[in-house]
Amino acid sequence: MIAILIAALTGFVNLPQLVAAHPLAPVLAQYDRELAALRSTERVTGLTAIARGVSDDARTIRAQTENAGAQARRLAAASPQYEQREAAILQRLATDETAGARAYGRSAQEAATASLADYRTAMAQRTARALSARRQQLNEAESTLAFDLAKRNAGRRLTLELKLRDLHLLPAQREQLRSQLGALDAREAAAVDTLRHKDNGILSAYAATLRAQEAGDDARMTGEIAHATAANVAARRKMSAAAPDSQALRGYRFSADAADIDSGFTNAGSDLTQRFAALESADRSSHAATEARIAQIAANRSALYDAIVAQITSDAHAAARDHHLRNLLLGAMPPRNAVDLTAAVRSKLRP
Numbered sequence: 001m002i003a004i005l006i007a008a009l010t011g012f013v014n015l016p017q018l019v020a021a022h023p024l025a026p027v028l029a030q031y032d033r034e035l036a037a038l039r040s041t042e043r044v045t046g047l048t049a050i051a052r053g054v055s056d057d058a059r060t061i062r063a064q065t066e067n068a069g070a071q072a073r074r075l076a077a078a079s080p081q082y083e084q085r086e087a088a089i090l091q092r093l094a095t096d097e098t099a100g101a102r103a104y105g106r107s108a109q110e111a112a113t114a115s116l117a118d119y120r121t122a123m124a125q126r127t128a129r130a131l132s133a134r135r136q137q138l139n140e141a142e143s144t145l146a147f148d149l150a151k152r153n154a155g156r157r158l159t160l161e162l163k164l165r166d167l168h169l170l171p172a173q174r175e176q177l178r179s180q181l182g183a184l185d186a187r188e189a190a191a192v193d194t195l196r197h198k199d200n201g202i203l204s205a206y207a208a209t210l211r212a213q214e215a216g217d218d219a220r221m222t223g224e225i226a227h228a229t230a231a232n233v234a235a236r237r238k239m240s241a242a243a244p245d246s247q248a249l250r251g252y253r254f255s256a257d258a259a260d261i262d263s264g265f266t267n268a269g270s271d272l273t274q275r276f277a278a279l280e281s282a283d284r285s286s287h288a289a290t291e292a293r294i295a296q297i298a299a300n301r302s303a304l305y306d307a308i309v310a311q312i313t314s315d316a317h318a319a320a321r322d323h324h325l326r327n328l329l330l331g332a333m334p335p336r337n338a339v340d341l342t343a344a345v346r347s348k349l350r351p
Contacts, residue, residue, distance in 0.1 A: 010327040011320040012338040013345055018312045021346050023161045024304065027150065031301035034143055038294050041136065057125070062273055069266055104236045112229040119221050126275065127210045133282050134206050138199040140286075140293055145195050149188040151300055157184060165348065312345060319344045 019025060160181045164174060313330065319341045320328045334340055 009325055010329060010335065010338045011316070011323060011325040011341045012334040013312070013316040013319075013328065013330045014332060014334070014340075014342040015309065015312065015330045016332050017342060018345055018349065019305070019308055022308050022312070022349055024158065024308055027154075027304060028301060028308070030150075031147075031297055031304070034147065035294060035297055035301070038140075038143070038290055038297070041290060057122070061122070065266060101233075101237050105233045108229050108233050108236075112225045116222060116225055120218060123214050123217060127214050130210055130282075131203070131207055133286055135203060137286050137289070138203060140289060142192060142196055142199060144293060146188070146192050147297060147300065149191060153184055153188065154304070157181065160184070312349070315345045315348045316341060319348075 019028075160177050163169075164177050164181075169177070316328055316330060322344075323339060323341065325339055325341075328341075329335060329338065
């Protein structure tokens with residue numbers, strides 16, 4: 001009997017229900033959505049694997065250029081035997097030199113086309129990665145502004161919402177408070193929209209710059225490949241024309257060209273590696289900024305949740321006093337025979 005009497009003097013408040021019913025619960029939900037959105041970028045391969053992809057690309061290009069340079073050096077080392085074999089072959093094919101020259105020209109053109117296609121693919125991937133990293137940075141800046149504005153105006157918004165809960169407000173006063181609250185929301189949305197419009201312009205300009213650079217690099221590489229292909233075809237025709245007496249062939253030394261080829265591959269690999277390294281650095285910076293923003297948003301959410309719980313607790317104690325209850329419990333499951341004050345506290349939370 002005494003236990004029942006004590007329980008009857010105990011008030012209970014369902015804390016999870018009241019947190020969900022609180023006027024600022026949508027702000028908590030917005031925090032959760034933003035945290036989920038930012039954390040999801042860490043699991044998206046196209047965003048979180050940028051640094052790994054860049055490093056892999058750099059290693060692949062470096063290995064390919066080193067292999068090509070080594071092949072050129074091996075050919076240079078075998079130059080005397082190679083030159084003798086080529087001279088003998090061209091001597092035997094002297095009667096069909098025109099067909100041979102055409103076949104060589106087609107082969108050289110196919111090789112040039114394949115090389116240019118590989119280069120364009122690598123450049124397109126570079127541009128796509130750079131745009132993706134820049135887009136992520138701009139999106140994070142927009143999220144930062146939105147949350148900074150919400151944090152800055154949280155006190156004003158809470159004040160207006162608390163005033164709206166006054167049941168004795170005149171209709172005109174209530175409408176004025178709602179108008180002020182709507183204006184506050186509109187100003188925040190306008191600020192974010194302005195930044196988003198500006199960011200779209202920045203991203204478009206950055207994309208144009210990257211594509212202009214890509215077009216310039218493409219034109220340069222196209223010219224270099226075309227020049228090298230034409231020079232090789234011309235040299236082959238010259239060798240074919242000199243094949244009957246083979247003097248020109250015996251004067252040719254592949255080792256000189258091999259040194260130029262080796263140097264060209266080394267320079268190309270170094271240039272691309274440096275560009276990929278710059279992209280990798282940008283991705284690391286973007287990832288660090290994302291982690292810092294996640295920590296800041298999580299702290300803001302925790303502070304807001306604590307403030308909501310504090311307000312609910314204060315209102316619950318007031319309701320317990322109104323009902324002449326000595327004890328008060330906050331939780332999810334009510335104790336047996338306790339007085340449920342959840343509805344009474346919820347009515348105080350409504351605007």
